[in-house]
Amino acid sequence: MQHYDAPIADYAFLLDQVLEFDQVMREIGLDHVDSSLASSVLEEAGRFCALRLKPINREGDEHGACLVDGDVVTPPGFAQAWRDFCEAGWPSLSGDTAWGGQGLPFILQLWLDEMMSACNLSFGLFAGLTRGAYEAIGAHAAEELKSIYLPPMVSGQWTGAMALTESHAGTDLALLKTRAQANPDGSYAISGTKIFISSGDQDFGGNVVHLVLARLPDAPPGVKGISMFLVPKFLPDASGEFTVRNGMSVGALEKKMGIHAQPTCVMNYDEATGWLVGEPHRGLAAMFTMMNAERLMVGIQGLGIAGGAYQHAAAYAKERLQGRGEDGTPGPVAIVEHGDVRRMLLGVRSFVEAGRALAGWTALQMDRSHHHPDPAEAEKAAEFVALLTPVIKAAFSDLGFEGAVQAQQVFGGHGYIREWGMEQFVRDARIAQIYEGTNGVQAMDLVSRKLTLRGGQAVDAFFALIERDIGHADAAAPVTIAVDAALKRLRTTTAALQGASQEELGAAAVDYLRMFALVSLGWMWLRMALVSEKGDTPFHAAKLRMATWFAAKILPQTSSLAAQIAAGAAPAQVFAASEF
Numbered sequence: 001m002q003h004y005d006a007p008i009a010d011y012a013f014l015l016d017q018v019l020e021f022d023q024v025m026r027e028i029g030l031d032h033v034d035s036s037l038a039s040s041v042l043e044e045a046g047r048f049c050a051l052r053l054k055p056i057n058r059e060g061d062e063h064g065a066c067l068v069d070g071d072v073v074t075p076p077g078f079a080q081a082w083r084d085f086c087e088a089g090w091p092s093l094s095g096d097t098a099w100g101g102q103g104l105p106f107i108l109q110l111w112l113d114e115m116m117s118a119c120n121l122s123f124g125l126f127a128g129l130t131r132g133a134y135e136a137i138g139a140h141a142a143e144e145l146k147s148i149y150l151p152p153m154v155s156g157q158w159t160g161a162m163a164l165t166e167s168h169a170g171t172d173l174a175l176l177k178t179r180a181q182a183n184p185d186g187s188y189a190i191s192g193t194k195i196f197i198s199s200g201d202q203d204f205g206g207n208v209v210h211l212v213l214a215r216l217p218d219a220p221p222g223v224k225g226i227s228m229f230l231v232p233k234f235l236p237d238a239s240g241e242f243t244v245r246n247g248m249s250v251g252a253l254e255k256k257m258g259i260h261a262q263p264t265c266v267m268n269y270d271e272a273t274g275w276l277v278g279e280p281h282r283g284l285a286a287m288f289t290m291m292n293a294e295r296l297m298v299g300i301q302g303l304g305i306a307g308g309a310y311q312h313a314a315a316y317a318k319e320r321l322q323g324r325g326e327d328g329t330p331g332p333v334a335i336v337e338h339g340d341v342r343r344m345l346l347g348v349r350s351f352v353e354a355g356r357a358l359a360g361w362t363a364l365q366m367d368r369s370h371h372h373p374d375p376a377e378a379e380k381a382a383e384f385v386a387l388l389t390p391v392i393k394a395a396f397s398d399l400g401f402e403g404a405v406q407a408q409q410v411f412g413g414h415g416y417i418r419e420w421g422m423e424q425f426v427r428d429a430r431i432a433q434i435y436e437g438t439n440g441v442q443a444m445d446l447v448s449r450k451l452t453l454r455g456g457q458a459v460d461a462f463f464a465l466i467e468r469d470i471g472h473a474d475a476a477a478p479v480t481i482a483v484d485a486a487l488k489r490l491r492t493t494t495a496a497l498q499g500a501s502q503e504e505l506g507a508a509a510v511d512y513l514r515m516f517a518l519v520s521l522g523w524m525w526l527r528m529a530l531v532s533e534k535g536d537t538p539f540h541a542a543k544l545r546m547a548t549w550f551a552a553k554i555l556p557q558t559s560s561l562a563a564q565i566a567a568g569a570a571p572a573q574v575f576a577a578s579e580f
């Protein structure tokens, strides 16, 4: 059976030496949280993921979630694991203390998400959607709704789901048709069908709280006519217990490529009772609280999957004997000796370790944006999060999928058959590129909205942070030279895109997002190299070697990406639609 080693040493290195965690906590008034507390929380989280979630991952995939008499039945072990997860307090980790949350920094949450995704992506989605839903309710609902729904959601006793998509309305939510009609008591009757609803139902016990996008009768057309409603599976009975079934049901479970243990539901709402959350017709803006949380989580899913898959591939490569050594050593040698196997392993690892650092840095910006005493600093941090959200969502899920495929490739044919579990990583990773806004749409968000944040000053401030670290580094070191050159390319490309036509942006977006991500990951390698130069442990030496590998082998990709972007929209636009 596969096992999982939580990357505790890496987390401790990042907290203590790279991300200045204790200093940030002091700056934002969370002095009671220091890196030693953070490390013990992460260690405990790693133990839970490795011992409770990893062992049920394979059976979850093979058994899958089922629909029995209209109710979802999750695979063996899932319901008990969820109850244990709640008992241990994990759903409330970063939750608001006003509603029973522990109020711990978001960096711990994102790294818990990483470990959950590495061990059991399907399970992690229940937690991620519950958190996103309670954050949106906390930010936008009326106090009465908050006091009823938040405590059991923050504790995980009740779970959450996000109901946007309809068969004809995916990316373009302006097309959605689900209706909401006011009831005399102030509630609403919601009617319509949603598809692809993750965690739409469960058998863990407790309620399932859906946040549903629908239109009121007087709604203007388009996205400005969408409202958000809280629609629970169970309504309160006369004694206030939530025992009465609401008018909503699971019509079917989607059959799909991966995450088989996840109930992806077709949901029918038949005059289901719901309550308005936020302003009428402003539901999409309110839903963005949940969507932004989920976007980061989905990027982290890619990171987790790549990290989990890497561990198995590295172990296998050291044991599998095939062929002569490239230095002439008579065979068979362990395949890790072959240059191409090293290329694959280092490719995945260089993303995972820098991705973990970038996720941590971004999470600290989220903490700064919520708690920093200086509003200008808080605002600046919020802009960094806004800028990096599409980058993390799309680049991490793309690199996560590519990483899963490379790790599978290390196993040769043994990676393709089920026995070793590598094909499950590939199938599970794939969805992260699609849901929560496809990666193409994330790239459009980056180039068309995020590059122009505060007239372009937000992206400029981000580049200035990288330049500051370049300035602190040895100018002649290969990592510094590579990051500096890649950043200059990115700056030139960014300037060319700011103010470009929609057509040009559409053609450039995906390449630009990859370029942006590679430079950001390169920045993290530079920061890790800067502290590792001063260390004298094998751990530090390995970090330096990884930084050098990334600078030499991956950062040059920014040159070809810059050339692809500079080629513009014309080479694709010359085709008529009928020619496809």
Ligand SMILES: Cc1cc2nc3c(=O)[nH]c(=O)nc-3n(C[C@H](O)[C@H](O)[C@H](O)COP(=O)(O)OP(=O)(O)OC[C@H]3O[C@@H](n4cnc5c(N)ncnc54)[C@H](O)[C@@H]3O)c2cc1C
Residues within 6 Å of the ligand: 162, 163, 164, 165, 169, 170, 171, 172, 195, 196, 197, 198, 199, 256, 264, 431, 434, 435, 436, 437, 438, 439, 440, 441, 444
């Ligand atoms: C397993 C699974 C779980 C899901 N979970 C949920 C959930 O919990 N809740 C929920 O509400 N939804 C969920 N979804 C839906 C998911 O978010 C959508 O599938 C996704 O947003 C894309 O919508 P679509 O499938 O309709 O594709 P379309 O919108 O039809 O897109 C098709 C293609 O066209 C491209 N495209 C579309 N518009 C543009 C544009 N303007 N510019 C450039 N390219 C464009 C897309 O990038 C894509 O490549 C889930 C989907 C799956 C498969």
